Amino acid sequence: MDNLRQAGVMSPEGLRSIPEAELAALLRPAVYFNAKARKVKAFVNYLGDCYDDDFAAMRARDSSELREELLAVHGIGEETADDILLYAVLKPFFVIDSYTRRVFRRLGTGPEKQSYRAWQTFFHDNLPHDVDLFNEYHALIDEHAATVCRPKPLCQDCCLLDICQFGRQAVVG
Numbered sequence: 001m002d003n004l005r006q007a008g009v010m011s012p013e014g015l016r017s018i019p020e021a022e023l024a025a026l027l028r029p030a031v032y033f034n035a036k037a038r039k040v041k042a043f044v045n046y047l048g049d050c051y052d053d054d055f056a057a058m059r060a061r062d063s064s065e066l067r068e069e070l071l072a073v074h075g076i077g078e079e080t081a082d083d084i085l086l087y088a089v090l091k092p093f094f095v096i097d098s099y100t101r102r103v104f105r106r107l108g109t110g111p112e113k114q115s116y117r118a119w120q121t122f123f124h125d126n127l128p129h130d131v132d133l134f135n136e137y138h139a140l141i142d143e144h145a146a147t148v149c150r151p152k153p154l155c156q157d158c159c160l161l162d163i164c165q166f167g168r169q170a171v172v173g
Contacts, residue, residue: 003029012044012053039075043084046073058089067093078116086134094123094134099145106149108165 003026004010009018018026024037044053050069051057058066066089070081078096085093096119104110111118127133148154155167162168 003027012047015040015044016048035075042074043076055088055090059091063091063093066091078120082120086131086138090131092129092131092134094120094127095138096120096123097142099142099149100138102151103141103145103149106153106164106166107160 001010004015007014007018007026009015009023009026015023020037020041023040024034027033027036027040030036047053047058061069063085067081067085070076070084071078076084082093082095085091086095096116101110101114101119111122123134127137144160148158149160153167153170155161155164155170158164158167160167161171
């Protein structure tokens with residue numbers, strides 16, 4: 001992100017104006033920078049063509065229709081579509097990522113099916129549909145997974161140890 005800021009291309013217009021190879025070079029610290037450059041270009045072209053770079057115009061669209069529209073853009077999958085819907089468009093879509101799955105599997109709760117849609121339905125059925133709540137809850141899950149509930153977890157340091165099936169087994173044995 002710092003490279004994009006320093007290059008002065010942190011707007012949709014700026015990202016459209018820069019050649020794809022140049023954008024890839026700016027994204028180079030990231031993994032798969034060439035593919036990411038193509039995907040970023042596809043999204044900003046869609047945003048400009050369909051919404052004149054206006055996230056408020058996107059917000060006015062029906063949520064389900066907008067999600068389907070985003071999924072049709074090259075490089076946008078379910079997690080990315082929901083990231084855009086929650087963080088940029090401010091629509092209440094809970095974002096499911098590997099951290100969320102890991103934490104809740106270890107807690108011993110979650111949907112029976114492991115599909116993205118099943119996980120999202122699990123959260124949508126159990127939480128009020130609120131953008132701020134989804135944003136904060138997802139951030140807390142990601143922070144917890146990155147610092148404590150890591151692939152090699154620090155169960156003894158976990159604030160959820162009392163309710164965590166995995167942690168209780170790991171600590172007690």
